[in-house]
Structure formats: structure tokens, C-alpha cells
Amino acid sequence: MRSLTRHTLFWPLLALALLLVVNVIATPSFFSIRIQDGHLYGSLIDILRNGAPTLLIALGMTLVIATRGIDLSVGAIVAIAGAVTCTYLAGSPDEGSVSRAIVAMSLAVGVCVLLGLWNGFLIAVLGIQPIIATLVLMTAGRGLAMLITDGQIITVNNALFKKVGAGFVLGLPVAILIAMAVFAVTAVLTRRTALGMLIESVGINPEASRLAGVRARTITWTVYVFVAFCAGIAGVMIASNTSAADANNAGLFIELDAILAVVIGGTSLAGGRFSLTGTLIGAMFIQTLATTIPTIGIPSETNYLFKAVVVILVCLLQSPKARAALSVRRQSPLLTKGSAA
Amino acid sequence: MTQMSAAPAQATRTAEPVVEMSGVSVSFPGVKALQSVGLTLRPGEVHALMGENGAGKSTLIKALTGVYSIDEGTIIVGGEPRTFSGPAESQAAGISTVYQEINLCTNLTVAENMLLGREPRSFGRIDTREMNRRAGSVLARLGVDIEPRSLLGSHPIAIQQLVAIARAVDIDAELLILDEPTSSLDADEVVKLFEVMRTLRDEGVAIVFVSHFLDQVFEISDRMTVLRNGRLVGEYVTADTTQLQLVQAMIGRELETLEKIERQAEQNTVRATGTPLMEVLDLGRKGSVEAVDLQVFEGEVIGVAGLLGSGRTELARLLFGADAADHGDIQLRARRTKLRTPRQAIDQKIAFSSENRRSEGVIGDLSIADNMVLALQASRGWLRPLPAKTKERLVTQYIDALDIRPTDPHALMRNLSGGNQQKVLLARWLITEPELLILDEPTRGIDIGAKAQIQQLVADLAQQGVSVVFISAELEEVLRLSDRLVVMRDRRKIDERSNDDVSVADVLEIIAGEVRDDA
Incomplete structure (x- = not known):
């Protein structure tokens, strides 16, 4: 039992399971999945689909956080990705064509990769602290997205584009398939190659890694490009879901959800060891929470309040002092502070 | 109660132990660090804690100070059974520790570090003036001549170490634990430290001294406790014990290895001819090392001697590309090469083990x-x-x-x-x-057993044709291993000679000779 509770994924899984139980009690049909027109529908499918953009970004964020970094600009990048896709499509003569959609989406993701290069340059080459460096794009990025869309919400009509966020393939939502594919690729890239170990070593001790010949700068740069790439896909997905680019609201606060998902999954903000599976569970937890709140009759505007509670719980669980208090074997005497002086 | 005058301190010499640990066990995941170990510390005594690496010395200290919680056993402090749940509690009980690796904040001033957590206050605000005055007076008592308002990070490690000790002294401890305090100190700094230790001892403070320098242990300690593989070997009175007895207690086997290494190194007469593996000309970096010329031949051990801050570490870093040189040439296997990053050096089969x-x-x-x-x-x-x-x-x-x-x-x-x-x-x-192995203080802060193993390894590697640049503050070690000797001082190479019958005294003379010339 003790070794079970010590497993890194024990607490995230327990929390997710508890939430699911609450849902089943509130809506007994929660787990039911029905097939309609060959497509799967149900609450669980909804959670997975709506959680896909957060999961995508959280995957990239996991690697960034593992290197001791953080990326606050992902929400702005989401907005830019949507803006680029929709503006390009709306401005082209054949708005509905397949080839235009492919060009538009590739262009959007390409722009995001460039933005990731910019973040990585500030952090890995110029040595600016990640929180400051990405704050630049977090604030400027939304402005950039507004500039691209000219301040308008741009709606488009393109079947292929619409499919990315709202369509189905083989009965499953495309968004889920994309997120799972990125998850699988990331897992293979980090755990079947040496990339994961090198990222961790840079996160734990950058100078020792450099002296051991690890190209710490390249690795740092790469993870910021990767998270921007993920945010780009997520941005296309979010815009596709409504077939519209809303520079103001697309991906708003998604960076916080992504960071929260990573932390719930057991990856420490201090860098080092990371868990992609943990992040997957964390992202699902957050989305389930957002779904649960209206289900049990609480107005969904209070969502942030509940997230705050989760943050506090996670912080408590990760703090060494709280852990010690949980597994206390002896009553420790109160600290007599100042008696030494 | 801690500020005892000398007279009662003498009286308490046979009195109650300050600390009595018995049957203490500590384990980590996969490691049994301590098994039923005891330690008795008496007031007014310097007690040396001895043992090889991994013998459990640091663990025992951390168990006492509450950094680690113990699985079994009792700790009696001042006559009462206590369990500290952290260093703050043990500090409040009069136990002060200076750890092997300095745990201070380099971005704060010397005074702030010394009084961290105990800052003098006036009207609820930190009284900076009083803080600097108090820090200054403790430093003066230790004879450390630095400005309390200067940033700690601006001082070399040796000074930072003394600040750490000054911090511990200021707490007015009944028990002062010094874990490897001398490993980065020069000889006269050690003398200074010992003076302070004797003063404190005569005031009735119990001192735990952990060191791998046997001479120092015999000079300063009154009693010794020896650990081996997490177990207690025994407690000895220093005056009744010989160095050989101590070493045997520590490693549990004969100490022929060191002599064997010396014989082997002597046989390994290197042909310093032909094309050198590495040749540097006029290599230097502003503020770090001035123009150095050096040749390293295959299978040769080059010993680099010099005081702390002489540029010996900086030279090693340049040879490895850890810092980029701003002038000079490097030729590897007769080909001109740039080494601007560690990675480039590693690709050229160079390896570097840092002192930190x-x-x-x-x-x-x-x-x-x-x-x-x-x-x-x-x-x-x-x-x-x-x-x-x-x-x-x-x-x-x-x-x-x-x-x-x-x-x-x-x-x-x-x-x-x-x-x-x-x-x-x-x-x-x-x-x-690697074909060239640069070792900066590879044996610092480690015990004789491991030290001998590492020295043996260096000798073996050289015999297999690996070139080694061996840097150490311990001249005996440098002389034992090296074929050629390079002496550094004031960021310059001041001497180079083949290691034939060079003695420690000779090397000291080379270093000191320059001092006289400058003065």
C-alpha cells in the first residue's frame, strides 16, 4: 500500500477517479457512450475532445518545465495560429478548397514555430529568464493576432479545416486522434531516444550538463520551439471548432491550464524529472473538473475558484512539509523560533 | 549559558556529555547509511569523526542535527532525549554546523550571511549598522580581514568557508560541527582555523571535526570516533593512537596500495619525445590565466601545483574549453584546433573532472x-x-x-x-x-581508501597511454603521481620541471621564492 501511494501517478489518478465518481453520482449516464451516424458521443468523449488543446500544450509545457523553464506565451500563440489560418482562408479566392486549408494550417503552425524560435532565442541565447522572455510574447502576441484579424472575429467556411476541431474519423473526434498522436510521438521521442534524459539533466544541473558535453543551449531552444509547435496545432484546433478566429478570447488563460496540468501530473516546477503520462492525467483532470462544475449545478463562471482549490491541494501535496505531516509517525514539538538569539 | 569563562569550562571537562548518541540507524531507499552507531561528545573537547567515504560521517552529523530522521536509536542532548525535526531546532539547542559544501547565499553580503535568520532589529526593521558591526567583530576575532558589507560571492571559496565558520561561531554554540572545514583552505588558513577552534574548545565548546587530513586530525583532536561502512568501529583517545592504527581502523586493510602506486609511477618513465598529444602556446584568458605554454605527451602525467587561486583551475578550464581562451594556440596531435566549448574538447577525446x-x-x-x-x-x-x-x-x-x-x-x-x-x-x-584526462582536485574531500583507489587509477591509465593533467592542493599526491611538474602562481606558470627527486619542500620553495621576489 505504501509503495502504491508513493508511485508518482498515484495522487493524480486518485483525484481523477474521485472526480469521475462525483460525475457518475450526479449523472448516472455519465459513462454511457452512444453511436450516432457512426460517430461516438458521450460525456467522456466530450471531455477528451475539449481537453485536447490543453493536453497538446501541456505536453510541450512538460518538456519546457523539465528544463526549469516556463512558457507563458502559449495562449497568445493559440490566438495567432487561429488568426493566421482564418485570415488566410477568408482572404483567398477559393475559401472552401482542400489545398487552401492545408496551406493555411501549415502556414499557421509555421508562424508558431517561428515564434517558438524567438522565445528560445531570448532564453537559450540571450539568457533572459523564461518567465520574462515569454511574458513579452504573451502580451505582444495577442496584439499581433488582433493586427492580423484587423480586430474582427473572422469566420470561415472550409470543410477540411472544420474537421480538425469538430470532425470525426473512424468514429472518433479528430481532435482526440491528433492529441493522442502528438502524445505518442512525444513519448517515443523522449523515452525511446536519449532526449528525455538529456532534457532532465539540463533541468537538474545545467552547468554540469554543459561540462559533460550536453548541448544544453540547443536542447533549451528546441523545447520552446516544440511547445510553440504544440500551441500552434492547438490554436488551429480551437479556431476550427467554431470555424472562427477570435483574437481576444481564443486560448485565453490556456497557459495556466497547461501549467496546472503539468504540475498535477507530478512534474516539478523546479525542473528535472518529468512524466508525460502524468501530464495526460493532469489535462484530463482539469477538463473533467470544468465539465463537472455545471453538471452538479454550480454556475460554470465559478470554474476558476475550483481550479484555485486544486492548485492549493496540489501545492500541499508537493510540499515536503505537508507530506511529512501526512505520514507523521511522531508529534514534532513546536518550533521555538528566536530562542537561539 | 554558552558563554562560559575558561575556569568553569575546565571543570566541566569530565562532566555530562553534551551529546550522546547510541544505537542510531538511518536508511535511505536502497542504502543502509548507518547501523547502530554511537557517538559521545564532551564539552571542551575536539572530537574527530573519521572514516572512508560512505562510512556514514555526514549521515551521522545530519542525523544529529535533524536533517535526517533516524529509524532507531536515541540522541541525548544536555541530558535529555531529543529528536530534532530540522536544523533550526538543533541550532536552537546550541548545535551549530558548517557543512562540507558551503551552504550560504552568494548574492547576500558577508554580514547578512553570518546573521541570516538572526538579524539584529530595531523598531521591527533590520538594523544594518548593528549587523555589520557584529559581523565585523566576529570576523576580527577570527582574524579574517574582509569587509562585512561585501558580497559573499565576491570572495574565493576559502574565505566563504571561513565566513561559514564565523556564522557558526556567532551562534554561540555548545557544539560546533565542522564537516571537512579545511578541504579548501591553504596551510596558513588552517593554522588560523585551528587557533579559533582551540579558543572555542577552551571556552568549553564541544567540537566535532571531520577531515581526511590525518596530520590535522592528530594535531587538533582529543578523541576520535571511527566509522566504517555505516558501522561503528570504535572510539580512540588521540594521544594513545598512532596514524597507522587509525588508518587500519578506517579502511580495515593494509595500506600498501599507496607505496605500490609510487613504485609504478617511477617505472612509468615517459618518453617525452616525438609529437605531443597536446601543445598550447601563449594560451590565456583575460582575468583568468596569463599566457601559458604547455606540452602534454602520450601516457604522461602532468602534475599542476599551486596555491588556491593560482590559476591552476582556470588553466584546466581553458584546456577543456569550459572557458574560451581569448588568445593563444592549441595544437592537438599536431593539428591546430579551437576549443571553445566542452563539447569540442570531448569530441577531441579530452575529459575534464571539475573541482566543484x-x-x-x-x-x-x-x-x-x-x-x-x-x-x-x-x-x-x-x-x-x-x-x-x-x-x-x-x-x-x-x-x-x-x-x-x-x-x-x-x-x-x-x-x-x-x-x-x-x-x-x-x-x-x-x-x-579519453586520450587526455584533466582532473581538478579529484581527491578533495574524500577518504584515504578512495584516494588511493583514484591515484592507482591515474597511474594505471597513464600506463595504458592516457595522458593526465593532475591538479591537486596536496603536493604529496601531485609528486607521487606526476612525471612532469608545472607550478602556477598568480595566474601564471612560473616553473616546469621533470619530477626527478623533487620534494614537497622544493615545490614550496618555488612558490615561496616568487613571493620573496615580489616583496
Whole structure:
């Protein structure tokens, strides 16, 4: 039992399971999945689909956080990705064509990769602290997205584009398939190659890694490009879901959800060891929470309040002092502070 | 009560022990660090805690100060059974510790560091003036001539160490624990430290002294407790014990290895002819090392001697590309080469083990195995992971060969003792099969047993044709191993000679001779 509770994924899984139980009690049909027109529908499918953009970004964020970094600009990048896709499509003569959609989406993701290069340059080459460096794009990025869309919400009509966020393939939502594919690729890239170990070593001790010949700068740069790439896909997905680019609201606060998902999954903000599976569970937890709140009759505007509670719980669980208090074997005497002086 | 005058202190000499630990056991995941160990500390005595690396000295100290919680046993402090749940509590009970690795904030001033957490206040605000005055008076008592308002980070490690001790002294401790306080101090700084220790002892303070320098232990300590492999070997009165007895108690076997190394090094007469493996001309970097010329031949051990801050570490960093040189030439195997990053040097089969194990070597949260293969993996690139079987073979081979404990390759690096960490780091470089191995203080802060093993390793490597640049503050060690000797002073190479019958006194004269010329 003790070794079970010590497993890194024990607490995230327990929390997710508890939430699911609450849902089943509130809506007994929660787990039911029905097939309609060959497509799967149900609450669980909804959670997975709506959680896909957060999961995508959280995957990239996991690697960034593992290197001791953080990326606050992902929400702005989401907005830019949507803006680029929709503006390009709306401005082209054949708005509905397949080839235009492919060009538009590739262009959007390409722009995001460039933005990731910019973040990585500030952090890995110029040595600016990640929180400051990405704050630049977090604030400027939304402005950039507004500039691209000219301040308008741009709606488009393109079947292929619409499919990315709202369509189905083989009965499953495309968004889920994309997120799972990125998850699988990331897992293979980090755990079947040496990339994961090198990222961790840079996160734990950058100078020792450099002296051991690890190209710490390249690795740092790469993870910021990767998270921007993920945010780009997520941005296309979010815009596709409504077939519209809303520079103001697309991906708003998604960076916080992504960071929260990573932390719930057991990856420490201090860098080092990371868990992609943990992040997957964390992202699902957050989305389930957002779904649960209206289900049990609480107005969904209070969502942030509940997230705050989760943050506090996670912080408590990760703090060494709280852990010690949980597994206390002896009553420790109160600290007599100042008696030494 | 801690500020006792000299007279009552003498009276308490036979009185109640300050600390009595008995039957103490501590274990970490996969490691039994201490098994039923006892330690008795009396007021007005310097008590040396001796043992090899991984013997459990640091663990015992951390168990006493509440950094680690104990699984079994009792700790009696001042006559009462106590269990501290952290250093703050043990400090409040009069136990002050200076750890082997300095735990101070380099971005604060000297005074702020000394009084951190105990700042004098007036009207609820920190009284900076009083703080600087108090820090200054403690420093003056220790004879350390530095400005309390200067940033700690602006001083060399040796001074930072003295500040750490000054901090502990200021707490008015009944028990002062000094874990390897002399490992980065020069000879006259050690003398200064010992003066302070004697003063404190005569005031009735109990002092625990952990050191690997046997001479120092015999000079300063009254009593010794010896640990081996996490177990208690015994307590000895220093005056009744010989160095040989102590060493045998510590390592539990004869000490012929060192003599064997010396014989081997003598036989290894190197042909310093032909094309050198590495030749540097006029190599230097502003503010670090002035123009150095150096030739390194195949299978040769070059010993670099010099005081702390003489530029010996800086030279090593230039040879490895850890810092980029701003002038000079490097030729490797007769070809001109630029070494601007460690990676370029590693690609040229050069390896460098830094003197700062913790900050520049150890990846604490990774396993022994990952730490070992890091350099090789980095040079293979992330796309070509080391096959699991090769990795396992290499790791077990080196754990065996270097006698690394624990033997579990999955144990986390941060749970290892200093000496075992050092061995893992050496293994990291040996796995890359270097042709030039630069070792900066590879034996610092580790015990005789491990020291002998590492020296043996260097001698063996040289015989196999590996060139070694060996830097150490211990001149005996440098002279024992090296074929050629380079002496550094004031960031310059001041002498180079072949190591034929050079004695420690000769080297000291070379260094000191320059001092006289300057004066």
C-alpha cells in the first residue's frame, strides 16, 4: 500500500477517479457512450475532445518545465495560429478548397514555430529568464493576432479545416486522434531516444550538463520551439471548432491550464524529472473538473475558484512539509523560533 | 549559558556529555547509511569523526542535527532525549554546523550571511549598522580581514568557508560541527582555523571535526570516533593512537596500495619525445590565466601545483574549453584546433573532472547509471541512445572496477557520499575513452581508501597511454603521481620541471621564492 501511494501517478489518478465518481453520482449516464451516424458521443468523449488543446500544450509545457523553464506565451500563440489560418482562408479566392486549408494550417503552425524560435532565442541565447522572455510574447502576441484579424472575429467556411476541431474519423473526434498522436510521438521521442534524459539533466544541473558535453543551449531552444509547435496545432484546433478566429478570447488563460496540468501530473516546477503520462492525467483532470462544475449545478463562471482549490491541494501535496505531516509517525514539538538569539 | 569563562569550562571537562548518541540507524531507499552507531561528545573537547567515504560521517552529523530522521536509536542532548525535526531546532539547542559544501547565499553580503535568520532589529526593521558591526567583530576575532558589507560571492571559496565558520561561531554554540572545514583552505588558513577552534574548545565548546587530513586530525583532536561502512568501529583517545592504527581502523586493510602506486609511477618513465598529444602556446584568458605554454605527451602525467587561486583551475578550464581562451594556440596531435566549448574538447577525446563536484558534476536527481553514461550519450547525440545492454554492461563494469557503493545502478546520485559521487564522475569520463584526462582536485574531500583507489587509477591509465593533467592542493599526491611538474602562481606558470627527486619542500620553495621576489 505504501509503495502504491508513493508511485508518482498515484495522487493524480486518485483525484481523477474521485472526480469521475462525483460525475457518475450526479449523472448516472455519465459513462454511457452512444453511436450516432457512426460517430461516438458521450460525456467522456466530450471531455477528451475539449481537453485536447490543453493536453497538446501541456505536453510541450512538460518538456519546457523539465528544463526549469516556463512558457507563458502559449495562449497568445493559440490566438495567432487561429488568426493566421482564418485570415488566410477568408482572404483567398477559393475559401472552401482542400489545398487552401492545408496551406493555411501549415502556414499557421509555421508562424508558431517561428515564434517558438524567438522565445528560445531570448532564453537559450540571450539568457533572459523564461518567465520574462515569454511574458513579452504573451502580451505582444495577442496584439499581433488582433493586427492580423484587423480586430474582427473572422469566420470561415472550409470543410477540411472544420474537421480538425469538430470532425470525426473512424468514429472518433479528430481532435482526440491528433492529441493522442502528438502524445505518442512525444513519448517515443523522449523515452525511446536519449532526449528525455538529456532534457532532465539540463533541468537538474545545467552547468554540469554543459561540462559533460550536453548541448544544453540547443536542447533549451528546441523545447520552446516544440511547445510553440504544440500551441500552434492547438490554436488551429480551437479556431476550427467554431470555424472562427477570435483574437481576444481564443486560448485565453490556456497557459495556466497547461501549467496546472503539468504540475498535477507530478512534474516539478523546479525542473528535472518529468512524466508525460502524468501530464495526460493532469489535462484530463482539469477538463473533467470544468465539465463537472455545471453538471452538479454550480454556475460554470465559478470554474476558476475550483481550479484555485486544486492548485492549493496540489501545492500541499508537493510540499515536503505537508507530506511529512501526512505520514507523521511522531508529534514534532513546536518550533521555538528566536530562542537561539 | 554558552558563554562560559575558561575556569568553569575546565571543570566541566569530565562532566555530562553534551551529546550522546547510541544505537542510531538511518536508511535511505536502497542504502543502509548507518547501523547502530554511537557517538559521545564532551564539552571542551575536539572530537574527530573519521572514516572512508560512505562510512556514514555526514549521515551521522545530519542525523544529529535533524536533517535526517533516524529509524532507531536515541540522541541525548544536555541530558535529555531529543529528536530534532530540522536544523533550526538543533541550532536552537546550541548545535551549530558548517557543512562540507558551503551552504550560504552568494548574492547576500558577508554580514547578512553570518546573521541570516538572526538579524539584529530595531523598531521591527533590520538594523544594518548593528549587523555589520557584529559581523565585523566576529570576523576580527577570527582574524579574517574582509569587509562585512561585501558580497559573499565576491570572495574565493576559502574565505566563504571561513565566513561559514564565523556564522557558526556567532551562534554561540555548545557544539560546533565542522564537516571537512579545511578541504579548501591553504596551510596558513588552517593554522588560523585551528587557533579559533582551540579558543572555542577552551571556552568549553564541544567540537566535532571531520577531515581526511590525518596530520590535522592528530594535531587538533582529543578523541576520535571511527566509522566504517555505516558501522561503528570504535572510539580512540588521540594521544594513545598512532596514524597507522587509525588508518587500519578506517579502511580495515593494509595500506600498501599507496607505496605500490609510487613504485609504478617511477617505472612509468615517459618518453617525452616525438609529437605531443597536446601543445598550447601563449594560451590565456583575460582575468583568468596569463599566457601559458604547455606540452602534454602520450601516457604522461602532468602534475599542476599551486596555491588556491593560482590559476591552476582556470588553466584546466581553458584546456577543456569550459572557458574560451581569448588568445593563444592549441595544437592537438599536431593539428591546430579551437576549443571553445566542452563539447569540442570531448569530441577531441579530452575529459575534464571539475573541482566543484556538486555544482559542475553531479546530476543529483538522475541515477548512478544515467550519470555515468551522460557524457558518452551527449556525444552520441540524442538520436542514438546507448543500447540498454551496452549501458548495463558499462555501468556494472565501472561500479565494480571503482568499487562504487551502493552497487545498485538505479540509486539516485544525490544519495551517494562525496567519494562515491567522485568515482561515478570519473567513470563518466572513462566511459568516453579519453586520450587526455584533466582532473581538478579529484581527491578533495574524500577518504584515504578512495584516494588511493583514484591515484592507482591515474597511474594505471597513464600506463595504458592516457595522458593526465593532475591538479591537486596536496603536493604529496601531485609528486607521487606526476612525471612532469608545472607550478602556477598568480595566474601564471612560473616553473616546469621533470619530477626527478623533487620534494614537497622544493615545490614550496618555488612558490615561496616568487613571493620573496615580489616583496
